[in-house]
Amino acid sequence: MRRVASLLILVILAAAAVPARASVCDVPPEMVDSVVPLASTARGLQRGALRVLVVGSASVFGPGASGIEASWPSRFAAGLRESRPGLRVEMEVRGGRGVMADEMVAMILAATAPRPHLVVWQAGTVEAARGLDTDWLARRLNAGLEALRERGVDAVLMDQQFSRFMRANADIDAYRDTLRMAGAVHGAPVLQRYALMQHWADSERIDIERTPRERRVAATDQLNACLAEALVRLVLDGAADAGTPRPEPALSPEEAPRPAGGARP
């Protein structure tokens, strides 16, 4: 009897170990599907040169990670190159600690020479920490997303990080809802960072808040790698949904002098 029991335990352990080893970053596929076609990104991929602008608050520069190369934007660029050998990814990262949506909109509007194919916009954290009214945030998100849509630039929103401390001390759901609504209305997929991180924490794979200090940097690197992987999947899925892209539309005057780095008019 005891032998049967120990055999059973072994079988269960083996069964449990296999999926856990598959990948730390595994997520339910629907969380990284983009239902919105990303046409401009598809054009960039097809031409072999993708220009990406990342705008966000502190997390875009990878605080707590082993270095800037381990931040999620850097890992995202690396992930794109890996999945499309030969692809040139020109990435610009703007923002910083405490930057709010109004400044982010200005950064997005300023990025015209050359115009990016894709803007990854991480927003809503500072507003939630400071308790700004959600209408304030919604107006700026709407303005930024509308401007990008008019310019034919794809936008992907990224919502807040999951943290039990933040959840206990800020009205986080109201700001998540604001991002989700803005994304849905303007046809911008949202990388649900909060839900992804909660999924990894609940399945005890990556849980920075409960990771001992000495392992925190490694865990943060892992988190950024997983976030970047999810973002790559979301973006490539959106680009695939766009099908065979039409040729790039006529360049606007300020974008005319190419290659990049040409003088502004």
Place this chain on the structure above:
Amino acid sequence: MEGSIDQRPASRPPTAPLRPRDLRADLFRGLALWFIFIDHVPGNWLANVTLRNVTLCDATEVFVLLAGYAAGIAYGGTLHREGWLFAAAQVVRRVGTLYVAHIVLFVMFTAQVGYSAAALQDSIYIDELHLDAFGQEPYRALLEALLLRFQPAFLNILPLYIVLLLQFALALPLLRRPRLLLAISFAMYVLTRSIGLELPSWTGGGWFFNPFAWQVLFAIGLALGYRAPGGPGPLLVLPWWRGLGVLAVLWLVVTFVLLFMTWHRPEYALLVPAWLMPFWENVDKTALHPFRLISVLAATYLLAHWVRADAGWLRGAVAYPFVLMGKQGLPVFCSGILFAFFGRLALEYSDGAVMQAGANIVGLGSLVAVGWLSDWYKKKERAPRRDASAAVTERAA
């Protein structure tokens, strides 16, 4: 209270109350208070079944509407018996209570944030969380909190309520002219939304809830609740029109479908006609977007006509705890905000099924207990006074 009994027409039987209490208002206010508690605990699984998941409006709208309704009944009576100045003084006294309650809750909230920040000192990995206003400028934050210009998360309903009551103290005489009251209130609402009138907030933007916009819902509640003394019922009655009822149902169904396609399942957003999106772009809660206002009024219209005031189940065991909570709105509301602190701390510690169930059972149980206790206390407090006055009458006889 005694005054109203003196004015009782002679034809009424002496024991019948002048105006039977509308238990529906108590029930829905009790439910709103429970939902406010749930929605103040992010991560609570029950938050997926509260009002905001099915309509554009949520418990805040219900709470404000019914607060107006109760104020119309309570202060309307005082207005008749004692006049404007006395009634206004009573409203201001209530404002004082609310203000003190708000400041106490603010201090407790700050202590909670400070405690969990200290406990988790090196595990706060989100850099922005160090940017909270109190941590950066504590002295200034204290001043701004006293001025109600700094409202930390979850502490934004009481400041709204305070300003609503202050406006009400000024507008009290308009209770007798409900159409004029509603016209002025609606004009103010339109003006607020069109020119972006707002009260400034220290942290940027305006108040989380703009009182100049939300007053319209409070005023509608006032007009629904106020009854002239001796009169048959409220001055303004919206009878049941089948056409309007159908419209209300249609509105709620259509907005639910849109909510489902953009908020619950954003992947269906592409199927929503593009021309609709500009209207749907920002249904803001801050200044009570008209869609939210229409939603809460449509739901109220339907429920007020579908749920009869004399329905037996309103006195049943299921409704009882919520009716009790609704009757004692203020103490239950304030303790709900307080219990939500503990709920959030509990879920911060663990958010598994056991803790979820525990936090919700203890939370709701405590709210009902507060309701029961204040109801019992108020009855007890009132009873000896009646005995005493009866004794005086006997002696005089």
